[in-house]
Amino acid sequence: xxxxxxxxxxxxxxLVVVMMSLPIAAGEVIDVFDFATEAQEKRxxxxxxxxxxxxxxxxxxxxxxxxxxADLRREVSRxxxxxxxxxxxxxxxxxxxxxxxxYDPPFRMDTWVLWLGPxxxxxxxxxxxxxxxxxxxxxxxxxxxxxLEKLLGERDASNDQD
Amino acid sequence: MASTMNRWRMFIPLCGFLLLAVILLLGFSFNDxxxxxxxxxxxxxxxxxxxxxxxxxxxxxxxxxxxxxVLVNVWATWCPTCKAEHAELLRLKxxxxxxxxxxxxxxxxxKALSWLEAYGDxxxxxxxxxxxxxxxxxxxxxxPESFLLDAESTIxxxxxxxxxxxxxxxxxxxxxxxxxxxDPDSVVDPS
Numbered sequence: 001x002x003x004x005x006x007x008x009x010x011x012x013x014x015l016v017v018v019m020m021s022l023p024i025a026a027g028e029v030i031d032v033f034d035f036a037t038e039a040q041e042k043r044x045x046x047x048x049x050x051x052x053x054x055x056x057x058x059x060x061x062x063x064x065x066x067x068x069x070a071d072l073r074r075e076v077s078r079x080x081x082x083x084x085x086x087x088x089x090x091x092x093x094x095x096x097x098x099x100x101x102x103y104d105p106p107f108r109m110d111t112w113v114l115w116l117g118p119x120x121x122x123x124x125x126x127x128x129x130x131x132x133x134x135x136x137x138x139x140x141x142x143x144x145x146x147x148l149e150k151l152l153g154e155r156d157a158s159n160d161q162d
Numbered sequence: 163m164a165s166t167m168n169r170w171r172m173f174i175p176l177c178g179f180l181l182l183a184v185i186l187l188l189g190f191s192f193n194d195x196x197x198x199x200x201x202x203x204x205x206x207x208x209x210x211x212x213x214x215x216x217x218x219x220x221x222x223x224x225x226x227x228x229x230x231x232v233l234v235n236v237w238a239t240w241c242p243t244c245k246a247e248h249a250e251l252l253r254l255k256x257x258x259x260x261x262x263x264x265x266x267x268x269x270x271x272x273k274a275l276s277w278l279e280a281y282g283d284x285x286x287x288x289x290x291x292x293x294x295x296x297x298x299x300x301x302x303x304x305x306p307e308s309f310l311l312d313a314e315s316t317i318x319x320x321x322x323x324x325x326x327x328x329x330x331x332x333x334x335x336x337x338x339x340x341x342x343x344x345d346p347d348s349v350v351d352p353s
Contacts, residue, residue: 098201
């Protein structure tokens with residue numbers, strides 16, 4: 001009887017451990033790479049976050065379950081293990097898949113609109129706004145003043161009647 | 163006079179808005195965001211040395227496709243569009259003697275072999291790229307994709323999707339004409 005309850009306690013503990021490990025196993029990414037150091041693992045994680053999956057429009061390599069994203073994660077892990085620099089890895093991705101894979105596009109002749117466009121719109125807008133303010137703030141000419149006097153006169157007249 | 167000026171200025175924001183609307187409309191309707199412009203245009207075919215499909219002992223390398231105009235076609239048996247374009251590839255090979263080099267992309271050897279058995283074989287040679295490493299060097303992100311290479315193995319054109327009669331007429335044929343592919347002197351005997 002004592003043996004039985006002892007076994008049951010072990011079984012219970014074992015079950016708890018199994019159940020606790022289940023959700024972790026299910027949530028883990030499928031890729032398993034043997035990085036030599038934790039720093040490499042960290043670099044890998046940060047790199048797959050900054051490259052865009054070529055097949056998907058709005059997912060990075062880390063978040064995509066597409067086959068091409070898995071292949072590219074494998075390539076990135078290989079380059080991290082070979083201690084290639086971030087520039088070399090970016091060059092690898094960009095020379096094959098173009099600017100598309102970069103969330104941070106380079107400043108070039110054909111991308112200046114992308115970078116300076118908002119500034120241009122801001123300048124145009126503020127120029128236009130200033131024009132509006134200036135025309136509102138300018139002094140009245142004689143014709144306008146006469147109109148205003150007339151309106152005020154009418155108002156005063158109607159006020160007097162009350 | 164001043165008031166007519168002001169009346170016209172009222173329309174400046176509207177004009178700005180319309181301009182922006184037209185730009186965005188053009189940008190969103192003519193640009194399929196699913197089709198990436200190739201980063202490899204005007205570049206050389208990446209270096210490769212991979213086993214052939216039919217003879218796994220024989221390595222296929224850049225030397226095997228040098229000196230000729232070829233269409234490199236990335237395909238797989240798991241890709242339905244590859245099935246759709248297959249007849250057109252057979253036609254181009256038969257009618258124009260266009261040399262088509264296949265890259266079997268992330269596929270099983272026996273599956274690819276029985277596919278060619280069943281549907282016909284338009285390829286002069288097939289490169290067996292089981293893990294998709296050559297595909298990555300070519301910027302491939304799906305199948306089918308095709309690359310037109312000149313005699314120096316420079317990539318002149320990339321097609322993401324199927325090769326069909328429209329692509330032949332609008333994209334491939336004009337480029338092949340520029341390369342003098344159809345000139346009687348340079349025509350290879352299609353036998």
